Amino acid sequence: MKNIDYKLLHAFSAVIKLQSFEKAAEFLFLTQPAVSLRIKQLEQLISQPILIRSTPIVATEVGKKLLNHYYQVQQLEADLLPQIFPEDPISPIRISLATNADSLATWLVPVLTPLINKHPIELNLEVANETNTIYKLKDGEVFGAISTQETPLSGCVVDKLGVMNYTLVASPSFKNKFFKQGINKNTLIKAPGLLFDHKDKMHAEFIESEFGLSFGSYPYHIVHSSEAFVTFAKQGLAYCLIAELQIENELKSGELVNLLPNKQLIRTLYWHRWSLVKGVFKKVSDTIIKEGNKVLR
Template identity: 35%
Template sequence: MQDYKLFAALAAVVDTGSFERAAGKLFITPSAVSQRIRQLEERAGQTLIVRSTPAKATPTGARLLRHARQVALLEQELQDDLRGDDHERLVELPIAINNDSLNTWFIPAVKEVLITERLLLQLKVEDEAHTLGLLKNGDVLGCVTSVEQPAAGCTSTRLGEMRYRCIATPAFAARYFADGMSREAVLRAPAITFGKIDTLHSNFLASRFAVAAGEFPAMIVPSVQSLLHCIQAGLGYGICPELQWEEIQASGALADLMPADGPMVPLHWHAWELQSPRIGRFISHMVAQARARLPQ
């Protein structure tokens, strides 16, 4: 049981970013947190926490953190089973997910199982190409990612495809793309993009028109809904999830600039191989619902 306390201290420091806030979370003193981390580091024979602001786990610390989170979930479910508790305690569920999934299919897919399994989502939002790093670091127990190959000790399950449409208002399309999209047209038409870390738009232009990132004018709007609002306002053209497009296409307020050639991103679910029964039920439900909602 003592080891669990040491692992809990490691998780608290990484989650909160400091020894002081970790102490508040665990209801112990900062010196007690520091002592528990030192005990773990002595057993591991190496540093587990980078004493920076915020505090971060070293690669070895991240591996131990993954173990700590698994142990905590399994222990809690075991305690519930031993008590025969019909009203299981709420369990925190840290997940990394991309913005487009969060704003379209994810919440409708998991809302029922979150309620029935009494789970509290702790979401970390990142680009789909970068969410896997949060899983590897032990920050989350599962992630939605565009990467297929699983990390060591993890599984990978295909969810489906996230398909996109390149859209603009009819007036904007008439002004900049009267003769259709072309290299010359995209070099002068203002684009609405999510941000520099999100390469979906730039990769799309590079593959279709040999236009590199930085060669085309762009407005950065790091919000899925606000990006769509800017496109609807006629400020530029952009790429939105097909699931969003399906909700607005009937109005005629927006035009699909390349109906047969929108971008596509495969999505996969990655998680630790060892899961508690309750989290396992969540994963099974989420995967089934995702596959029902996303093109395969």
């Protein structure tokens, strides 16, 4: 039976994270040829490639499985070492999780703040569309992910967090300029909307469902920021779907108006994480579930 040498996995992880053999060598205090040799040894061990030498450098499917395994071993080690060597200074624990931008802009950071203040945590938040965060968990980049997917991945478990309600809003001046005669097909083809990125299907699916307009038949801006969504809407630059949690004050003050009072887009969010989660990782996971259930009712 073949055994994996973890120093080879460590080198592999460094190359993927730093996206450079040279930077990985500096990080590991090795020469670049030594790092390349470790990658080659790992590939020879499993008799297949583990990465694609492209820009960016990407792991193959088997490479992703190796990384996923290695990151879980790191998590177990981070939990175990303080128990074995209690007299040693506690090093910060790097915790990586994937989140959608709207959760990050509203409830996630406040609920994690007490834990970060109490434990030596280095938080790494990977932001992606709520339909795509799950792939970062699948690839081993994170230990947990907030996603709209209900079905857990192999080796993972999932809990329902709750729902985020999205409202179609604009500033009063924007409404008066573009939707004075109401919001319909004819007025929408002239009014600029707002998307998070080209993978953002939320806006397109909502407009097509409610008004029968296909994506591309109306103008839109692209802004990679949930906070910027609010700014664009308040400045009268676009109409857009925004999580109600993020604009409660603006709706109350009238700075933003609900364009479709009888219509909402509802997204159910789930928390996916590795089945074997211990220590601080488990505390982070439990906090997200408990507090998420309170906020996302």
